Amino acid sequence: MDRYDVLRDITVLAGKLNNFAGRLLVAIDGRCGAGKTTLASFLQNEIEATVFHMDDFFLRPEQRTAERLSTPGGNVDRERLESEVLIPLRAGGKNFPYQRFDCKTQSLQEPVLIEPKSVCIVEGSYSCHPALQKYYDYRIFMTVSPQEQMERIIQRNGPTAARMFKTRWIPLEEQYFAKCDVEGKCICSIDTSTK
Template structure:
């Protein structure tokens, strides 16, 4: 049984709301793709960590020095995870960090299981709320290949900022150690 089937079986066994699953891992490892694949075959909510970047006006140097400090984990916890865990309807405003503004509200159905996908989803302030945490891994060579193919003009920013920031978070917060299982990029094929 491959790991996609394991995740599918896990979510199928918990078809009702209140079940929360985090898909964390390295950039270009297939987190978004895995969440999209699962959502296509199984009714579930998908929440993207990219919607919870900390607004620029709140990015103090002290906060940014913390592992995952650029993510507004407090808002994700109180506006999304805790209410869904309690079976309440939610509505949240995704933050667009490129435009530095909030977008129209999104809702999640509390009767469905929820996947939170993206790096930093297993942050220590959040992981106690999940029923399952999954780490998506990728070799540095394959990561480089995927990043160059996906968005070559942004590759340098990933190399100098995003990858080191993620690696600091993974190591400092011992993310892999706290995940229920690990998938590899090869097990999360692209669309």
Template sequence: MSEKITHFTERCPDSTPERRFAPVIEAIDALLAGSEEILMAAIDGRSGSGKSTLASFLLRRYPDAANLFHLDDFFPQEAQRSEERMAEIGGNLDYERFREEVLIPVWYGDPVIYRPFDCHTMRFPKDREQTISAKRLNLFEGTYSCHPYFGNPYQLRIFLTVDKETQLKRLRARVGDEGLVRFRELWIPKEEAYFERFRIMENADLVL
């Protein structure tokens, strides 16, 4: 975007998606109206902040114009998870494969062909291979979507945040008490280090 636009929205329990995500709709509509080029929008932010909710809402709002790609499909492969790699800020993402298999084809308007990584089998199941045709609006949802390894391919960078109490409540509902311990001890500290080191929120166009 040519100008940085930052919105902080009040998180009201009774807020509708249209109200909560109004700044995003406004920004995307302006980008779609202002150019015929392929548009790339990153949805980064904290665990439990509503990234997937926003992405699903946008996919429903722009059903004929949008593709959605999830960063969770690019967990590091077993051979990549060395002690050195996992200690790297932002290293718990297969950013090499995401760039080559998704970002570059989208950038050139080519179809995207990839297999989501299955964390349970530690493989790329052939039966889950996806072929996604090019569309104008491309949404990249997940923490680390604004990793500096990717450069700056996006016309819109969105950051979602959440207070700690709400975050932990949502994560407990999602992964249970045992899973929450792993989030608190591992995943949340890793993402917070990434946000701070690379100033992800400060460099976003929209903050919700």
């Protein structure tokens, strides 16, 4: 499957839901460097979707307990994503505020008002956590070969940050994918490896 197949599927589903004034919720989960943000941007441009990024839901410093971080998929604030975004979207909210996490200040920013479109996408690792799956109409898993993953991360984030990905973030993601069967619970899988 490729991005055009996904676009076709989402367009068909959105057309059916729009007949009943509904809203289509899409999750794009998968390995870092696999192209989740790129696919979300493509879909946003093609169908005028509203995109939410899991990066906006990093844990605040006080939430980063050993217990929380040892739980598969526990290193994002999925509870805040659920209460501030997913529940209002499912309730048909026409506009609502939510707060983005700022990595530089390690704090929540002032609330921003969102006016969601009929198709809303949550992109990023941990978006398909088992506690959140019930909210989505369409779930996508994106993967890439380990070698190409590291090449992309080095190109995107530089070699110093890539070491942190290799020793910390990728192992946490892989634990989450394995323990929660994320790919198996998705409707489709896209492999963006080119080699």
